[in-house]
Amino acid sequence: MCFEYSFLGDVLGEVSLSSFSFVVFSSSFSCLLFANFSAFWHFFGAYRTPVEALQVASAVPPMHLQVKKLGAMYWLKRGNQQRVSQILHQEAENKSEIISIIVNAWQELWEETKKGRRCFGFFPDIEERMGMELEITGGLMHYLTGHGPYRQKLHQMKIVEDNMCHICGVVATPEHIVLRCMETRNIVWEERQLLGETPVTEVLRTPELVTALRELTHKVSNYYKRKYLNGVDRRV
Numbered sequence: 001m002c003f004e005y006s007f008l009g010d011v012l013g014e015v016s017l018s019s020f021s022f023v024v025f026s027s028s029f030s031c032l033l034f035a036n037f038s039a040f041w042h043f044f045g046a047y048r049t050p051v052e053a054l055q056v057a058s059a060v061p062p063m064h065l066q067v068k069k070l071g072a073m074y075w076l077k078r079g080n081q082q083r084v085s086q087i088l089h090q091e092a093e094n095k096s097e098i099i100s101i102i103v104n105a106w107q108e109l110w111e112e113t114k115k116g117r118r119c120f121g122f123f124p125d126i127e128e129r130m131g132m133e134l135e136i137t138g139g140l141m142h143y144l145t146g147h148g149p150y151r152q153k154l155h156q157m158k159i160v161e162d163n164m165c166h167i168c169g170v171v172a173t174p175e176h177i178v179l180r181c182m183e184t185r186n187i188v189w190e191e192r193q194l195l196g197e198t199p200v201t202e203v204l205r206t207p208e209l210v211t212a213l214r215e216l217t218h219k220v221s222n223y224y225k226r227k228y229l230n231g232v233d234r235r236v
């Protein structure tokens with residue numbers, strides 16, 4: 001938290017933190033809170049999920065970029081272009097230019113990091129993700145990041161002894177467990193029928209199918225959480 005306040009001070013310059021930070025944090029409190037590791041974990045029940053993937057999947061920019069955007073917007077409204085340039089390290093004359101700079105910065109980070117590469121496959125383009133009407137629930141986050149109650153992941157976390165689906169005899173990947181596994185066929189039959197063979201990347205961009213994927217992933221995650229994780233701390 002010290003880093004965040006210190007960084008905020010750098011961005012806002014001579015503005016009084018006692019007055020302005022309150023405005024910043026109260027107007028964007030939910031977003032900033034959401035960018036926090038613990039809040040993400042608490043909300044999604046994620047399994048050692050890289051925060052970079054959680055941010056992109058949820059379309060919530062990294063906290064330092066949110067603060068930069070707020071600082072730049074503040075000085076733009078007051079006509080201080082010099083301050084805007086100092087914060088962004090380039091010139092921006094209006095709100096859409098500021099947003100574009102922030103999105104580009106996030107895109108660079110997303111391409112450079114080695115974390116969250118499974119999620120990158122679903123959402124390679126930050127600008128596109130920000131424009132998508134897509135509500136992410138816990139089960140869907142598990143699937144998109146691969147960090148869910150699937151034996152492949154649970155084995156990596158040393159919670160189960162092997163990474164196999166013992167019903168089907170194949171590796172218990174998210175794809176197998178959510179889309180194909182025979183163990184849950186009776187409880188998710190309807191959702192799988194609706195999705196058919198449509199690739200998940202396409203499902204995510206098709207509102208009428210996303211609901212089925214959300215329900216499917218929710219049912220599967222709940223089923224395996226009950227089966228494997230009763231009493232287990234998911235964040236260890």
Ligand SMILES: [Zn+2]
Nearest residue numbers: 165168181182
């Ligand atoms: Zn199976």
